[in-house]
Amino acid sequence: MKIMISINKSKVPWDELMEACRKDAPLINEAQGETMKWKIWLENKEEGLIGGVYYLEDEEAFKAAMVKGKARGQVPPLIENVFSQVIDVNEELSKVNKAPI
Numbered sequence: 001m002k003i004m005i006s007i008n009k010s011k012v013p014w015d016e017l018m019e020a021c022r023k024d025a026p027l028i029n030e031a032q033g034e035t036m037k038w039k040i041w042l043e044n045k046e047e048g049l050i051g052g053v054y055y056l057e058d059e060e061a062f063k064a065a066m067v068k069g070k071a072r073g074q075v076p077p078l079i080e081n082v083f084s085q086v087i088d089v090n091e092e093l094s095k096v097n098k099a100p101i
Contacts, residue, residue, distance in 0.1 A: 001055075001056075001057065001088070001089040001091060001101065002059050002062075002086050002087065002088060002089065003027065003053060003054065003055060003056065003086070003087055003088075004052075004053070004054040004056060004062070004084065004086045004087075005051070005052075005053055005054075005083070005085055005087070006051045006052055006054070006081070006083070006084040007021070007049055007050075007051040007081075007082045007084075008049065008050055008051050008079035008080060008081050008082055009041070009048055009049060009079060009080045009082050010048040010049070010050060010078060010079055011077075011078055011079060012078045013082055014048065016078070017075070017078050017079070018019055019051060020073075020074040020075045020078055021041075021050070021075055022032055023074055024073040024074055024075045025041075028073075029060055031066075032062065034057060034058075035056060035057055035058045035061040035062040036054055036055065036056055036057075036062060037055040037056070037057060038054075038055050039052045039053070039054045039055075040052060040053045045078065048060045049082070050057040050079065051082075051083075055089075055101075056086070058065075059086055089101065
């Protein structure tokens, strides 16, 4: 079980980015299939940052689906990646703190 954290900087006005995100959100589910259990969207409008926390079952399949999704999506050309990292989930401690796993 893995978590990916991704933070991106918008290159366009916020409203334009949000419109593209609304269109791309369903495509993320289609591209990921069962490799992604869920995504929590993150934003800091004042600093123009958008991103997500992804809960992954299969990191390699997820990465392949990300490439496929980027080719179809409207958001990738509108953002610049600031930080992305895939890390393992410590299930034992996460359950102590009520993680939905």
